[in-house]
Amino acid sequence: MRTHGWGGDPPRGDGEAVERIVAAAVICVDERGPRADVAQVAGRLGVTRQTVYRYFPTRDALFSATAGRAAAPFVERLAAYVAPIEDPADALVEAVLFCLRELPVDRQMSVLFAPGRVGPSMTGPRALDFARHVLRRLPIDLAALPGDDLDRLAEHLLRLLQSLLLDPGTLAREPVDLRRFLELCLVPAITGAAARRA
Numbered sequence: 445m446r447t448h449g450w451g452g453d454p455p456r457g458d459g460e461a462v463e464r465i466v467a468a469a470v471i472c473v474d475e476r477g478p479r480a481d482v483a484q485v486a487g488r489l490g491v492t493r494q495t496v497y498r499y500f501p502t503r504d505a506l507f508s509a510t511a512g513r514a515a516a517p518f519v520e521r522l523a524a525y526v527a528p529i530e531d532p533a534d535a536l537v538e539a540v541l542f543c544l545r546e547l548p549v550d551r552q553m554s555v556l557f558a559p560g561r562v563g564p565s566m567t568g569p570r571a572l573d574f575a576r577h578v579l580r581r582l583p584i585d586l587a588a589l590p591g592d593d594l595d596r597l598a599e600h601l602l603r604l605l606q607s608l609l610l611d612p613g614t615l616a617r618e619p620v621d622l623r624r625f626l627e628l629c630l631v632p633a634i635t636g637a638a639a640r641r642a
Contacts, residue, residue, distance in 0.1 A: 449491040469510045507555040514552030523581040532584040533631040
């Protein structure tokens with residue numbers, strides 16, 4: 445491990461280095477939102493960009509880690525929002541509408557989910573874990589859903605969100621039109637899974 449830089453206080457190991465890099469990235473995102481970049485994180489730490497890339501090989505990897513820290517509070521807000529909704533399909537549609545509204549403006553999550561910033565990490569393993577966690581928090585009976593179907597539904601949601609967030613015009617659509625579009629995309633996923641369980 446390199447000992448220069450780090451403001452004269454090098455980390456004691458790789459784990460501490462990772463923690464300090466992520467903590468610095470969180471601060472940069474708080475200050476600059478989706479405009480935060482690796483150079484700013486490195487500058488805050490007093491290291492080179494190459495040092496940051498040693499621990500996080502890509503920008504997406506670094507900011508996925510910061511979004512991972514913000515994921516739990518985001519999921520709590522989402523779960524509280526959809527909790528009163530009894531119909532599973534309606535809950536799923538409202539959850540996606542919530543994500544479309546909130547992901548681009550949430551300071552920490554916006555680094556990955558702002559229009560123009562959505563990258564391949566949105567459908568990667570960490571994102572799929574996040575989607576499965578969200579699905580389990582919704583008022584939807586997923587207990588009998590086979591694991592493969594839960595994985596498919598999680599991927600379906602992520603790919604739908606990805607495509608809608610990549611198009612900045614999505615949020616300019618009439619709310620009724622967007623809701624109807626989501627119903628057409630999502631209701632069959634829920635009803636089809638329920639029919640296979642029966």
